[in-house]
Amino acid sequence: MRLTLGVVLLPLLSATLALAQGGPKVEVFGGYSFLRASPAQSGAFTSDGWDASVVGMVTRWLGAEANVSDHYGTSPQDIGGISPNPLGTPIPYATGFAFLFGPHILYNRASRLAPFAHALVGGVRGKGTNLSTDIACGPALSPCAVSRSQTALGMMLGGGLDWRLNRSSSIRLIQVDYQRANFTGNPQNNVVVSAGLVLTFGN
Numbered sequence: 001m002r003l004t005l006g007v008v009l010l011p012l013l014s015a016t017l018a019l020a021q022g023g024p025k026v027e028v029f030g031g032y033s034f035l036r037a038s039p040a041q042s043g044a045f046t047s048d049g050w051d052a053s054v055v056g057m058v059t060r061w062l063g064a065e066a067n068v069s070d071h072y073g074t075s076p077q078d079i080g081g082i083s084p085n086p087l088g089t090p091i092p093y094a095t096g097f098a099f100l101f102g103p104h105i106l107y108n109r110a111s112r113l114a115p116f117a118h119a120l121v122g123g124v125r126g127k128g129t130n131l132s133t134d135i136a137c138g139p140a141l142s143p144c145a146v147s148r149s150q151t152a153l154g155m156m157l158g159g160g161l162d163w164r165l166n167r168s169s170s171i172r173l174i175q176v177d178y179q180r181a182n183f184t185g186n187p188q189n190n191v192v193v194s195a196g197l198v199l200t201f202g203n
Helices: 002-020
Strands: 026-037 045-057 062-072 079-083 094-106 113-132 144-166 169-181 188-201
Touching: 026 062, 026 094, 026 169, 045 094, 045 188, 062 113, 094 144, 094 169, 113 169, 144 188
Parallel strands: 079 113
Antiparallel strands: 026 045, 026 188, 045 062, 062 094, 094 113, 113 144, 144 169, 169 188
């Protein structure tokens, strides 16, 4: 996971530093994130984590965004039902690391309160556990836990509101997104709420 995070973040940081040297405006966001996941074949669960993004502005109102996030915590929904064939049972993956890209639209950035919207697509990494009775694990009657992970196609649609402190920094009061994670056999329709600090570089 650390290697994957480094591969994603290093190019973003390099691009930010390059563009910040008198180039087009670049915005960098980082903060807390809350996720409510709703798997199609199991109950909803929640988890906490972080959200970060880099936006390079193409025009005064249109930019290109790269977004990464991760959510942690163990939920009872991480455990699927006892199955003689764990590979044939839909599993409620706990949504974790996501890497998404797409357009970012700003409105009235010069004002104190500035709304925005974005539409992102990419990958979402999930993990989960099933209990299997066909794998020897201690006493004959004790099922064995089988953990699995999957990277699925994901998308995120939403927006938020920034409160400008000065020319180079803003507070992201709220960001609310609908996130779709197409895990095999058990897709999720999630809601992600984030807040944090936005730093602005460039002209």
